[in-house]
Amino acid sequence: MPQDLPGFYYDPEKNRYFPIKGPIPGTRNTSSVHTQRPSSKPDQATEKPNICRRKGIKTAKLLQVRELYGNVVTFNKWKCNFQHEYQKIQASQPMIWKYQNTDRIGDGALEQLHVDILTPEGQNETDVLLTGSINGSLSLYGVGKVGQHFDYGVKCMPDRAWPLITENQADCNKGPGHIWKPSGASILMPSNISCIKRAGKHSAHTANNGSTIQRALTLASPCKENFACLCHGTNLGAALVNLETGVPSWVCRSKSDVFSQQFDQSGNVVLCGLRNGAILTVDVRQKQGFSSSLPRHQIRHPSHKVCEGSFQKFSKQWFEVKGNVYPSHTIFMPSSVSSLVALQFYDQYFLASSMDGSIKLYDHRMTQRRALQSYEGHVNSHTRIQLGVDPSERFVMSGGEDYNVRIWSIKTGELLFGAKFMNSVPSTICCPELFEVPDERQNYKECIYGQKHSMGAWIGSQDGLFYMHGT
Numbered sequence: 001m002p003q004d005l006p007g008f009y010y011d012p013e014k015n016r017y018f019p020i021k022g023p024i025p026g027t028r029n030t031s032s033v034h035t036q037r038p039s040s041k042p043d044q045a046t047e048k049p050n051i052c053r054r055k056g057i058k059t060a061k062l063l064q065v066r067e068l069y070g071n072v073v074t075f076n077k078w079k080c081n082f083q084h085e086y087q088k089i090q091a092s093q094p095m096i097w098k099y100q101n102t103d104r105i106g107d108g109a110l111e112q113l114h115v116d117i118l119t120p121e122g123q124n125e126t127d128v129l130l131t132g133s134i135n136g137s138l139s140l141y142g143v144g145k146v147g148q149h150f151d152y153g154v155k156c157m158p159d160r161a162w163p164l165i166t167e168n169q170a171d172c173n174k175g176p177g178h179i180w181k182p183s184g185a186s187i188l189m190p191s192n193i194s195c196i197k198r199a200g201k202h203s204a205h206t207a208n209n210g211s212t213i214q215r216a217l218t219l220a221s222p223c224k225e226n227f228a229c230l231c232h233g234t235n236l237g238a239a240l241v242n243l244e245t246g247v248p249s250w251v252c253r254s255k256s257d258v259f260s261q262q263f264d265q266s267g268n269v270v271l272c273g274l275r276n277g278a279i280l281t282v283d284v285r286q287k288q289g290f291s292s293s294l295p296r297h298q299i300r301h302p303s304h305k306v307c308e309g310s311f312q313k314f315s316k317q318w319f320e321v322k323g324n325v326y327p328s329h330t331i332f333m334p335s336s337v338s339s340l341v342a343l344q345f346y347d348q349y350f351l352a353s354s355m356d357g358s359i360k361l362y363d364h365r366m367t368q369r370r371a372l373q374s375y376e377g378h379v380n381s382h383t384r385i386q387l388g389v390d391p392s393e394r395f396v397m398s399g400g401e402d403y404n405v406r407i408w409s410i411k412t413g414e415l416l417f418g419a420k421f422m423n424s425v426p427s428t429i430c431c432p433e434l435f436e437v438p439d440e441r442q443n444y445k446e447c448i449y450g451q452k453h454s455m456g457a458w459i460g461s462q463d464g465l466f467y468m469h470g471t
Contacts, residue, residue, distance in 0.1 A: 084394070090470030091395050091407050091455055092416040097158035097176055099465045105139055106131035106460025110430035111196040112143070129179065129430075129458060131465070132193030140185040144177050153182040161466060162421040176456075176467045194384075231270050231284070233258030237323070238272050240284050252282045252323035253294060259384060262340035264364075265347045273337025276301070276319065279352060281364070283324040294322035302332050329367045334358055338380060339387040341396075343410075351396055351410075353387050355380050359398065361410065375408040377415050388429030390455045397457060399426025405459060405468070421466070428460035 004010075008017040109132035116123050127143040141156070156179045230241040237253035238261065252258075252272060260273035272280045278299065301317040335356035343349040348364045349372070357378045360371035379400035388397045395416070397407045405426050407417040456469040 087392070087394055087455070087470070088409060088414075088416055091390075091409075093471045094162070094407070094417060094455070094468045095160070095174075095471055096162035096421055096459075096466055096468045098161040098422075098463070099156040099158050099179060099467070101154065101156050102464035104135065104462050104464075105133050105137060106458070106465050107424075107427050107462045108132040108134045108193040108460075109196040110428045110458050110460045112430050112432055112458065117142075127432075129465075130196050131460065132189075132196050134192040136189040136192055138187050138189055138193060138196075139181060142180040142182070144179075153180055153185075155180050156465075158467065162419055176469070179465070231261055231263070233261045233272060237321075238270065238282060250294065250323070251284050252280060252321060252325060254280075254319070254321045256319065260337050260340045262342045262350060264342055265344065271340050271342070271350065273333075273340050273352065275336045277333045277335055277337060277354060278319075279331040279333065279337055279340070279362075280321065280323075281326045281329040281367075283326070285324075295324065297321050297323075297325050297327050299325075299327050299330055329364065331362060331367050333360070338384050339398075341387045341389050343389070343393050345393050351387055351389065353378065353380070353385065353398065355382055355384075357381070357400075359387070359396070359408070373410070373413045375413050375415070377406055377408075377418060379404070383425055383427060385425065385427050386429050388431045388457050390431050390457070392455070395455060397429055397431075399429065399459065399461070401425055422461050422463040424462040426459050426461045426466075428458075430458040430460075432456055 005017060008019055010017055109130075111130045113128050113130060114125060115128050116125055129141040129143055131137075131139045131141065158175050158178065160175070231251070232239045232241065232248075235257040237250060238258050239248050239250045241248045251270070254272075254274060256274040256276040256278065258272050259275055262271045263269070264271075268283060268285050270282050270284055272282055274280065278301075298318050298320055301319065331352070333352060333354040333356075335354040335358070338353045338355050339351075341351045343351070349361060350364065351359065351361055353359045357380050359375040359378050361373040361375075362371050366372075375396065378398060379402045381401060383401055385399050385401075389395070389410070390397075394410055395407050396410050397405065399405050402420070403422055403425060404418050404420045406415060408415055456467070459466040459468060
């Protein structure tokens with residue numbers, strides 16, 4: 001046993017003494033302070049990102065402080081941005097409504113579109129909601145006052161689902177309005193619908209897995225020469241289909257199923273999330289051809305431990321892919337990739353979730369390093385659950401297998417909200433998007449902050465359709 005030296009402690013692993021930093025050795029409170037110090041640091045670390053919300057600061061108090069001190073406010077020696085903290089308070093106290101007669105219509109896919117319709121007053125712009133179910137039903141719903149001029153169709157009214165009790169009853173009465181389903185606005189697809197994405201300004205395309213390909217996911221994007229393209233993710237790889245000519249072309253072949261996809265802003269690169277946890281970066285700028293002409297790549301899985309008796313060794317696994325893939329940009333998640341979402345403000349950033357409960361933020365320029373941010377609390381073991389990002393790209397939300405819906409801050413990773421208000425898995429989430437930037441000199445970020453908007457999201461499950469927005 002090493003001898004104790006005043007003012008030093010012994011590290012058995014490094015076999016040496018290290019000085020004790022802090023109070024002078026030999027004082028009365030040296031041992032007590034030294035033992036209590038490690039426990040105080042986590043409290044400070046967890047308290048910092050929750051300054052306003054954990055201290056019970058209400059919106060009225062935050063507004064008062066802003067009027068006195070400006071946009072940068074100070075609480076307990078910590079400075080914070082008023083706009084950011086105000087949005088956090090809104091996200092942590094959302095209002096949620098459930099729509100009547102919407103069971104099992106949006107548990108497969110959701111997409112909100114902005115379209116033009118003809119009414120007795122003329123042509124008007126409005127929002128419509130496309131819903132896809134796992135039983136193959138594809139439906140269209142008008143949002144808001146679009147159906148007030150028509151006598152036919154089904155009107156679905158909202159009922160408050162969360163919170164059940166509130167102090168301010170006036171806020172609860174501000175419902176989102178009804179949704180309206182015209183007669184004949186539903187069709188039955190050959191198989192379950194897994195994804196709906198808009199390819200152009202006013203169009204959308206759906207994916208189903210009723211063909212010889214066992215699993216399919218469709219993603220739409222504008223391609224070169226202003227042609228719209230569909231990218232199919234299947235159990236055989238990813239294929240690109242030109243909507244003008246209908247000619248398909250394999251861009252990636254793999255024995256691991258493609259569960260999720262996401263185009264970058266240029267439309268030249270698509271991220272493919274595989275069953276084995278790999279996220280591939282595929283360049284879709286190539287000539288039409290067959291899969292045999294695609295270049296081959298051997299990509300190595302991360303090493304994992306294999307126990308043999310009393311010994312442990314690391315095994316190396318490789319899997320083969322074909323296509324214009326960047327092997328050095330490959331990212332591996334612990335389990336099958338469930339959802340991918342690219343950010344618009346920072347075009348190199350994207351969010352990814354896997355079927356072990358992991359949600360992470362990555363930078364495409366630093367794929368060899370660890371994730372930039374992790375989001376704790378997500379519950380998922382085998383279900384394909386979508387991620388949703390609000391238009392301001394400050395919050396990410398997702399459902400869980402414990403029937404809870406959670407909201408995190410993208411920047412800090414702080415869990416702002418988590419509650420159960422349904423009895424099934426909230427598998428689909430759709431947030432409104434910025435349709436177009438009116439002025440070319442105005443960037444995306446300036447445009448979205450100039451518009452009047454609040455955090456809103458459509459949530460689909462077997463229990464029905466839900467709408468959530470911040471207070």
